[in-house]
Amino acid sequence: MAFRRKNWMAGMLLATTFVVAPLANAADRVKFILDWAYQSQHSMFTIPADDGTYAELDLNVQVDRGAGSGDTVAKVASGAYEMGVADFYSMLRFNSQNPDNKLMAVMAVDDRSALAVASLSATGIKTPAELKGKTIASPAGDASRQLFPLFAQANNIDESSISWNNISIELREPILRRGDADAITGHLTTISMAIDAIGMKRDDIQFMAYSDYGVELVGHVVVARPEYVQSNPDVVRRFLRGAVHGYKKMVADPQLAVASIRKRDPMANADIELARLKMSLDYRMLTPNVQKNGISSVSPERIQRSIDQVGPVFGVxxxxxxxxxYTTEYLPDRAELQLPPTGPASSTP
Structure with a gap:
């Protein structure tokens, strides 16, 4: 009888251990918000959720679509989300307007910004100087519009000679197609996909990316509240490790990347998303710098130069x-950030 009681008690102890252990090791929850709708370049954050990487890192990650970088930084700053991905300059502008509720960048997603001016090739506008006296259409709050003064200054354009047509985002490319504006400003990859969607040919468009004309801009970054990062350093480190894994998988298997996005948005066009990913990788993500030095290899010195250049525009x-x-403290080791050779990255759209 004593033997049976001993085994019964041992069984109870094992059962108790089995129940308690998962509670003690419960995954840390992270709500993460994108800068826009689910798009193929965002798969670096969704793939780790699909393949179990986040779970292996003891993270329960929720990836939600966004409504623009300005909205994303506001929601992260409010505490509605732990982290998000947003345009670096949207964060910088938010910080200047909210000095008591600033955000910080913990990872550079894009090595180069894709903000650009786009015009119809038929207009003959091929250089910044040829924008003088022209009409440009853009949403008033778009980052490309807000940073145009830097592009103008770098290229000796008299801003008073430009006529601005303030429009809603969905009208931008159709207005260019109709010839109601000489040029538009926006994100290079977004414009490219939009003109594809309305039946225009890529050869019909002439792009002038700000980064190619004297404005040294960084692209999108992972943003978070400093107090959250300081209170949860290990969570941030694990999340970024998962994102690095997702980045590498996205580069290695574009079909997997698109499938991950279509899992969340079945209406996403696979061909368009493949083209979007290729352009994103070629132009703003897999730059020569990233191929040589690894993911998120933006130096503090480069960030400082960008702050000094953009600061006066946003009242920083x-x-x-x-x-x-900006901090690199929570990134994986530099060796883990290295990518396998992929060939030279394109410098043109």
Whole structure:
């Protein structure tokens, strides 16, 4: 009888251990918001959720679509989301307007910004100087519109000679097609996919990316509240490790990347998303710098130069330093950030 009681008690202890252990090791929840609708370049954040990488890192990650970088930074700053991906300059502008509720960047997703001016090739506008006296259509709050003064300054364009047509985002490419504006501004990959969707040919468009004409811009970054990062450093590290895994899988298997996005948005066109991913990788993500030095290899010195250049446009405190809003502390080791050779990245759209 004593033997049976001993085994019964041992069984109870094992059962108790089995129940308690998962509670003690419960995955950390992370709500993450994108900068826009689910698109193929976002698969670096969705693939780790699909293949179990986040789970293996003891993370329960929810990836939600966004409504623009400005909306994303506001929602992260409010605490509605732990982290998000947004345009670096949307974060910088938000910080200048909300000095008591600033955000910081913990990872560079794009090595180069894709903000650009686009015109119909038939207009003959091939250089920034030829924009003088022209009409440009753009949403007033778009980052490309907000940063145009830097593009103008770098290329000796008298801004007073430009007539701006403030429009809603869905009208931008159709207005260009109809010839109701000489040019538009926006994100290179977004414009390219939009003109495909309305039946225009890529050869019909002439692009002038700000980064190719004297404005050294960074692209999208992962943003978070400093207090969240400081209170949850290990969670941030694990999340970024999962995102690096997703980045590499996205590069290695574009079909997998598109499938991950279509799992969340079945209406996404697979061909368009494949083209979007190729352009995103070629132009703003797999730059020569990234291929040589690895993912998120933007130096603090480059961030500082960008702050100094963009700061006056957004009213940024002149004393702002790169270390105030950008850190590499939570990234994986540099060896883990390295990519296998993929050939030279294109520098043109």
């Amino acid at each position: 405190d002149p004393s702002t330093k790169a270390a105030d809003i």
